Amino acid sequence: MKFIIGQILGLVALAFTALSYQTESSKKLLVLQTIATALFSIHYFLIGAASGLALNILAIVRNLIYYNRDKKFFSGWFFPVLLSLGMGVVGALAWQSWYSLLIIIALMINTLFLAVPSAQTIRKSILLTSTMILIYDVFVLSVGGIINEALAIISSVIGIIRMNRKEKA
Numbered sequence: 001m002k003f004i005i006g007q008i009l010g011l012v013a014l015a016f017t018a019l020s021y022q023t024e025s026s027k028k029l030l031v032l033q034t035i036a037t038a039l040f041s042i043h044y045f046l047i048g049a050a051s052g053l054a055l056n057i058l059a060i061v062r063n064l065i066y067y068n069r070d071k072k073f074f075s076g077w078f079f080p081v082l083l084s085l086g087m088g089v090v091g092a093l094a095w096q097s098w099y100s101l102l103i104i105i106a107l108m109i110n111t112l113f114l115a116v117p118s119a120q121t122i123r124k125s126i127l128l129t130s131t132m133i134l135i136y137d138v139f140v141l142s143v144g145g146i147i148n149e150a151l152a153i154i155s156s157v158i159g160i161i162r163m164n165r166k167e168k169a
Helices: 002-020 026-047 050-067 078-093 100-113 119-140 143-168
Strands: none
Touching: 002 026, 002 143, 026 050, 026 143, 050 078, 050 100, 050 119, 078 100, 100 119, 119 143
8 A cells, every 4th residue: 555655646747747848937946957957756656666765855955945045055066066966865764776886977067067058958857867767767666757757858858959949951
């Protein structure tokens, strides 16, 4: 029963992620992404995916810091580097199996690239990081996570192609 409730929560988290892509403000996007990340944390807990749980809890902290990046204290590269290293430490502490390495490395990279001001660079990094997380999600049987990462990859490819066409026009 716990596993089924976890899968349902993963699908609800997926809905919040999809909704976040439709917002016009980066602040609203981060709020919805943080809600989705919190739901994915509970989802990973319920399906027994310790690495996903621990790293998503730290991702909530990351999102809150990135939400305040316009404030001088949170600007610059100190927090992205610190959070990326924190992802490595937390991931190592929550290690389950070799596939934990996929989500650890993906979230370390993702944490750094989210601090880059170029949306196109972020889209390109998502191709790598979402693929790694998708594989992790297959191993831990996260249905919502698999769909979420597949949609992120598709969305990134579409965005990359669309922006490349705009640049050539």
